[in-house]
Amino acid sequence: MNLVRRTLMVLTLAAVCLTAAVPRQAEAAGRTVTVATDATWPPMEMVDANKKIVGFDIDFMNAIAKEAGFAVQFKNTAWDGIFAGLGAGRYDAIISSVTITEERKKQYDFSDPYINIGQILVVPKTEKATNLSGLKGKKVGAQIGTTGAFEIKKVQGVELKNYDEIGLAFEDMAAGRIVGVVCDEPTAAHYALQKAEYKNKFKIVGKSFTAESYGIVVKKGDKELLALINKGIKAVKAKKVDEQLRKKWLR
């Protein structure tokens, strides 16, 4: 009996030591970071014909991971609940064209900015308005909870229509139910200038009218991961990998 008990104790101790040692080792060897992305925002993040998640953000995140020495696993998540999922611990970080805003900073932590973009207006070719306030009394679409939607809301007299995905907003504009869409400039360019079925129908109005920066989002207080990501961003920028990616995805 005594012998059994002693062996058990030794075994338990060994197990405790092992489990305690494993995380530390994994940390050193490079952990796997699960990153959520809403892959409906081309060319930043989208699903290609092979059902793979691709885009500027994806390449950028992979480059960061390589520099900082961790593995990345992407998780395609609807934008509507992407912040809630981070709060609930379903993933460690978000890279999904997330603009750094004061409101969001109150709830979540952001990495250093990695690219600057702005909001821009897309309208049908026949539309004469030169900016958002020229569309008073009409419906303008955006993806729900995006900075584009917040910008439309600021303009008195313009009715905001919130879509689950930006692609649905463009489709609704093609169907004539709305007269404008506001979204990030690269995405606007993708839909208005490159997509064959929209090229003849839509045009971009003027220049982007906001100055925003994208950041990678982590849970409030996750300093360790944030430091790791920032280290990666610095290295990527120093090696000018971001400029290569810009050339590859954005024109």
Place this chain on the structure above:
Amino acid sequence: MVDQDRVRPAVVEVGDGAAIPSKSDIGLFTAWRIAFVGAIGILVVLTITKPDPYLNILKFVPDGILVTFQVTVGAILLALVIGLVAGLGRISSNRIINGIASLYVEIIRGIPLLVQLFYIYYALGRFVHVPDMASAIIAMAVCYGAYMGEVIRAGIQSIPKGQMEAARSLGMTKGQAMRHVILPQAAKVVLPPIGNEFIALLKDSSLVSILAVADILRRGREFASESFTYFETYTVIALVYLIITLFLSKLIGIMEERISAGS
């Protein structure tokens, strides 16, 4: 899949609606009361003790309630018309009419409502330019018309055959007998299941939020996505739906009692 020849008993088709209480069912009645008073109570307590965010959410939702009602009432009226046509078509002896009505019912019941909404709004939107609200109402009505058709068919078939024979022997045409003898009796039978369908449709109308129609759910999602108050917002949304459906089920229950008392 559909047993079209079987004559159904008088109480037909148990829909997806909330349970309709009746006076004889005391257990249900108290459950209803607890749920209704409880839901209102929780909502009131939350808004008073924590006005931020609960009161703000509650202020944000009302125009969504209006939209939900518009979609629900519009769709149920249109669905009744479609259902009457489909229901009469399904009992028609004319093979072509019967075939078309049966095909409609089978197709619609085989496709999820969410897919139908996407299809009518976005896929057909390419060719037919219908305003968003009308499009949402039509999509909901086309779907519920099929279920309504089945309710109406079953209601008509629950009227004893002798009624038709008696009416015909009085010299009425088939159409006259249908209008003056069968349908008024069937109307009484189908009212409770139609009430159920009404409540089910109200709940399912939350699906139109994917069409960017600003109903209760869409309003809530807009609020949550800006304020990050997911727990609080969806608690309020759930309570608002619960209060509305409980209220309506009570109303339908009372209406039903009146009608059965009158017969």
